[in-house]
Amino acid sequence: MTISSQSVLMANRAPYTPQRLPQAFYETASGAGQMRQPAALPDAPRVPDARYREPVLRPPPPLEPAPYRIGVGDVVLLATKSAGSTVEQLSGLLAAQTQRQGFTVRDDGTISIPDVGAPRIGGLTLEEAENELFEMLLANGMNPAFSLEVQDFNAHKVVVGGAVGSPSVVPITLQPLTLRLAIAAAGGLAVPDTRFATIRIFRNGSLYEIPVAEFDDDADLQDTILRSGDAVFVDLTYDYDRALEYFRQQIDVIALERQSRQQAFQELQAEIAFRQAALNERRSNFQTRLDLGAEARDYVYLSGEIANQTRLPLPFGQKASLADILFEAGGFDVTTGNPSHIYVLRPSPEPEEFGAVTAWHLDARNPAAFTLAARFEMRPDDVVFIEEQPITRWNRALRQFFPVLINTARSALGD
Incomplete structure (x- = not known):
C-alpha cells in the first residue's frame, strides 16, 4: 500500500x-546517601561561686539589623505554587502543589537538587538565593514557579549558659536575635537576686558586661542585637577569669562540632566517589557487551x-x-x-x-x-x-x- x-x-x-538503557545510565552518584549528623554538644561546664565584686556596665558595640544569610547546615524548603505540567517538569524538585522538600546546605555552600544541579546559596540572603535558583531553573528549561524559606536554622548560633532556666544553643533566625530573646529561649533568668548577677557577652576575644539590674530596667540593653558566635553567660560570681574559661570551652565545643561536620562531609564525598566509580564500571561493562554483540x-x-x-x-x-x-x-x-x-x-x-x-x-x-x-x-x-x-x-x-x-x-x- x-x-x-x-x-x-x-x-x-x-x-x-523501545529497549531501555540499563538503570545505571539513569542513576546519579549525588543521591548516594545523607551526611551523618555531628555528635551532640557536651554539657555546659559548671562555674563555681566566687567572691562578690561590684558589677560594671560595659555593653558591646551596637549592631545594625542585617538580613539573614544562609549558612552551612541550614535546611531550606522549596515549594511550588503551580500544578499540572509544571509539576511534571519539576518532578524531582517540586512534587505537588502542597508538597515541600527540604535540602541541607552542605559544607561547600551548595544544595543538591535532583535533575537541576547544585546551586551555591551559602552566604546569600533569601532574596539572593531565590535569584540564584530562578536563574538555574531557567537555564534548565524549567518553570521557576517556587517559593523558598528556611526550615531549620543551624548555621548561626549563640551560646547561652550560666544562671538561666535551660542553658542551650540558640539559633539566629530571620528575626534579629536580641539579648532578651536569647535569654528567654534559654528558659529566662534564674537569679535569686538581680543585684548580684551580671550578663557577660563574649565576642571575638572581648568580654562585655551588663548588670542584670540595669538590664531589667533598660529596654535598649534588652534589645542588644547578638551575632553568630556570641556566647552569653549569666554570672552570679563576678569571677572574670572563670567566665572567660567558660567561653573558651564553649568555643572549643563549637570547633569540635565543626570538625565533626567536616569529617562527615568527607565521608559523604568518599561514598559519592565510590558510587560514581561503581556506576561507571556498570556503564562500561554494558558498552563492552554492546560492542561485542552480547546484548540483544x-x-x-x-x-x-x-x-x-x-x-x-x-x-x-x-x-x-x-x-x-x-x-x-x-x-x-x-x-x-x-x-x-x-x-x-x-x-x-x-x-x-x-x-x-x-x-x-x-x-x-x-x-x-x-x-x-x-x-x-x-x-x-x-x-x-x-x-x-x-x-x-x-x-x-x-x-x-x-x-x-x-x-x-x-x-x-x-x-
Missing part, C-alpha cells in the same frame, strides 16, 4: 516498546540500491522513523536508486501468519510525500528496500552482455 497519512497511522499502531538489540535491515546494505539497531528509549533509517545509512544515490520506489516490508508478528508480509510504498519524488517518512515509525525486523533505476538495470544488463558478445566475436574470428 502507498504510504499516506492514513497508512502511516495504521502502521504506527503496531505495538512496540532490535534491528532494521536495509537492502536494494543503497550505498551499504546493512542492519541498523533501533535506538534506546525512543522510536526511529523511516527518514531516520535512510539518513543514518547515508542516504542513497538517486542516479542508481529509484526514489519513486522505496518500500518498507514488515513481517507479521503472528505465528499462524508466518511468511505474511505487509509492504508500504513511498514515492519520494514528491517532497511533501517524503515528509511522511519522518512520521512512519519503524519496528524490529522491518526491511527497507530501494529499487534500482530502469537505466541502472539496463546498464548492468549491458555490462554483463557485452563481455559475452565480444568473446563470441573473438571466437568466431579465431575460427
Whole structure:
C-alpha cells in the first residue's frame, strides 16, 4: 500500500516498546546517601561561686539589623505554587502543589537538587538565593514557579549558659536575635537576686558586661542585637577569669562540632566517589557487551540500491522513523536508486501468519510525500528496500552482455 497519512497511522499502531538503557545510565552518584549528623554538644561546664565584686556596665558595640544569610547546615524548603505540567517538569524538585522538600546546605555552600544541579546559596540572603535558583531553573528549561524559606536554622548560633532556666544553643533566625530573646529561649533568668548577677557577652576575644539590674530596667540593653558566635553567660560570681574559661570551652565545643561536620562531609564525598566509580564500571561493562554483540538489540535491515546494505539497531528509549533509517545509512544515490520506489516490508508478528508480509510504498519524488517518512515509525525486523533505476538495470544488463558478445566475436574470428 502507498504510504499516506492514513497508512502511516495504521502502521504506527503496531505495538512496540523501545529497549531501555540499563538503570545505571539513569542513576546519579549525588543521591548516594545523607551526611551523618555531628555528635551532640557536651554539657555546659559548671562555674563555681566566687567572691562578690561590684558589677560594671560595659555593653558591646551596637549592631545594625542585617538580613539573614544562609549558612552551612541550614535546611531550606522549596515549594511550588503551580500544578499540572509544571509539576511534571519539576518532578524531582517540586512534587505537588502542597508538597515541600527540604535540602541541607552542605559544607561547600551548595544544595543538591535532583535533575537541576547544585546551586551555591551559602552566604546569600533569601532574596539572593531565590535569584540564584530562578536563574538555574531557567537555564534548565524549567518553570521557576517556587517559593523558598528556611526550615531549620543551624548555621548561626549563640551560646547561652550560666544562671538561666535551660542553658542551650540558640539559633539566629530571620528575626534579629536580641539579648532578651536569647535569654528567654534559654528558659529566662534564674537569679535569686538581680543585684548580684551580671550578663557577660563574649565576642571575638572581648568580654562585655551588663548588670542584670540595669538590664531589667533598660529596654535598649534588652534589645542588644547578638551575632553568630556570641556566647552569653549569666554570672552570679563576678569571677572574670572563670567566665572567660567558660567561653573558651564553649568555643572549643563549637570547633569540635565543626570538625565533626567536616569529617562527615568527607565521608559523604568518599561514598559519592565510590558510587560514581561503581556506576561507571556498570556503564562500561554494558558498552563492552554492546560492542561485542552480547546484548540483544532490535534491528532494521536495509537492502536494494543503497550505498551499504546493512542492519541498523533501533535506538534506546525512543522510536526511529523511516527518514531516520535512510539518513543514518547515508542516504542513497538517486542516479542508481529509484526514489519513486522505496518500500518498507514488515513481517507479521503472528505465528499462524508466518511468511505474511505487509509492504508500504513511498514515492519520494514528491517532497511533501517524503515528509511522511519522518512520521512512519519503524519496528524490529522491518526491511527497507530501494529499487534500482530502469537505466541502472539496463546498464548492468549491458555490462554483463557485452563481455559475452565480444568473446563470441573473438571466437568466431579465431575460427
